[in-house]
Amino acid sequence: MAQANITSDMMGQSFPHPDKWKWYHYFTFNIDHKVIGIQYLVTAFFFYLVGGVMALVMRSELATPSADLVDPNFYNAMLTNHGTIMIFFWIVPAAIGGFGNYLVPLMIGARDMAFPKLNALAFWITVPAGLMIIASLFFGGAQAGWTSYPPLSRITANTAQSMWILAITLVGTSSIMGAVNFIVTIWKMRVPSLKWDQMPLFCWAMMATSILALFSTPVLAAGLTLLLFDINFGTSFFDPAKGGDVVMYQHLFWFYSHPAVYLMILPIFGIMSEVIPVHARKPIFGYKAIAYSSLAICLVGLFVWVHHMFTSGTPPWMRMFFTVSTLIVAVPTGVKIFSWVATLWGGKLRLNSAMLFAIGLLAMFVLGGLSGVTLGTAPVDIHVHDTYYVVAHFHYVLFGGSVFGLYAGLYHWFPKMTGRMMNEPLGKLHFVLTFIGTNLTFLPMHELGLKGMPRRVAMYDPQFQYINIICTVGAFLLGISVLPFIINAIWSWRNGPKASGNPWNAKTLEWTTASPPIIENWNVLPVVTEGPYDYGHTPEPTEVSSS
């Protein structure tokens, strides 16, 4: 039963903190989860822009069939670093590090994460890791793709490849630190009145994400360490000439990196489950189904990695086992999609920027999910593996499914984080440009792949040029689309209209404190009196929120 006997606010007084952080605090080893969250978000967005520029270099090169703009080896360096940066330095840090750190303590009524110093450390090791990735370009750049399969990764650009491995290992370490922190925080630090089945779905998603990270990341670290030894110290784990096994690397790599796909998408699903009910003014449809499907995805997600290896050294039984397990992941994912659609149905949709991005995600993820099912079946995957069909699929999932979700979250929580409202017309312009740009860039790629264009190529058969030009135009539109966002974010942060504590009339706990929240989050910890999604119920008096 919800009891209002929380008196731990005394500890608030004993801290020598100022009431509000100054800008320069964001450049220090600050242990406030909100500062760390924003540090993550801003850093990740910086890397997003870097990765985006690399994408534009690639798309410019691909405007013509021959390799005439950049050197093919440099193209491969762009390719590798684009993929790596987008995954390890944009989506994962923004979704888990940024939103996770900022929101989890606020959503469960805690004053901070369980291990604040570990948290700050986790952030501060991603910074040198990211800089190392960029620096590796001056040593020729790792060229073997973000998968870095040996023997290619063992024999090209060794210094850059070693830097790449060290950077990824650092991020992996950071993500393990984060995972431990989230699990303990969610398990132990909820306000007593918050029961598991009332916990916001974002926290459920973070729980599933953290469990997954804890299980899978060490395997990647192992694989990469062996590769590092092969490159630098003459071992032969992956050197077939000396009895090594190149397929073993692929198993180690994908055992992590397939779950990594869910690491990226589960927190985003969590963001969706928060944004949609608020702006649809309806309770989330199927709370339990969404919570449990996160756990189901996490579990089944550990048994599907071989679908990345159907054309590799994979025996027939494995191809079939992993076809079936892969297809099964579609079921919990589908459950989430249907639940969100049902949440929209019969609502009073406020189509502001946050909601538009959330609905945009839904619309694009449907296509990404359907092409994912076709890829999950071995017979079709064998035809389209390592082609632009796959590139189209994973950009629908990663761009449509992750970037849209991050934008939805940014527009939704910007008032909470900064105390200012964002500009709506600019936000809508941002959405329209992004939506058109994404589809223009990635939709035609399905056809490219099916018709026979392999991926990761700097030069291609001239018959594909026409479609490639469309993709390149789309990519530049996407490049332009970030401008309204950047202008909006910077301008609104300084001059936007002041936001109240709860501008969207939301029900989760983070909206019960000031915008931006004070240090230590609340003067008096909140008491949960209604569920996180109790929209449309007979109004009850709002709960304690003094600030």
Added chain:
Amino acid sequence: MKQIPAPLLTLTVGVVVTLVSLWVGFNHGLLPEQASAQSVLVDNFFDVMMVIGTALFLVVEGAILYSVIAFRRRQGDDTDGLPIEGNLPLEAFWTAIPAIIVIGLGIYSVQIFQDMGGFTPGDRMPDHGTMIAQSPDASLSGLVPEGAEPELLAKSVYGFGAPLEKEGMAADVEVNVSGMQYAWIFTYPESGIVDGELHVPVNADVQLNISAQDVIHSFWVPQFRLKQDAIPGKDTELRFVATKVGTYPVVCAELCGGYHGAMRTQVIVHSPSDYQSWLQSRIAQAEPTTPEAIAMNPTDMTDTEYLAPYGAEMEIDHQLLAHLAH
């Protein structure tokens, strides 16, 4: 839910969606020409998924679009929507339907996979193994990939083997395919021909033994719908029947270095008589010009030398070709 449209409307929408999906599924025109026996199987499967996918796409996107239009907030309305939090029958329904669909697709794909020969790579190897073990003729060892123990082959081969009806039988034509940065080398073990393009007779059961010399490459003929990585240190194979005379691209699909995109060649599917004359011309050509050919392909020198005596045994080839010409 009160908003569920009248049964008649639902029925109409259902019929329209079904018709559109069926049309899209069989007229999408996204796949290239079919030029192998396997391509037909894969395409049928893909078309079925296109039908299901289009239907799901239309229904879900339709529901989203409908919601955005019908349920958007009206000016001045600051109330909440109806507090519907769940609906067990509905949730059970939309968990069950996708589950049934994916299980169905799973079973179908096992079936397709079997028809394609996916369960029998390395299948004919044990026979050859025994034959070779019994044969005192050392030159025959060129038939199996170098360095491989005949007994182990059955276990370690990946890829596609014989279709069901040919299980355990040797292929009509066998070609060793070797990937290197940035070229494919095709060696015909029976005649010693070495070429940069793949030549095969139409409607013959062709067996490719794929290997890699430096890094991983991937042998792909889009029109055959077949792909198999060439993995250093591992044997892989592809077995197919080309069903249409013509020239098709051979593409390397695995990132293999800077010029990965340029690692392209062709497979030329000949009519049986054309194939025979190609063979004859290549053999006639190859005899006197062997040294040059070797000089041009230094990495293949051992292979060619190795196989040269065997290539002289023309009787076998004549028999094979006579058989193919029928």
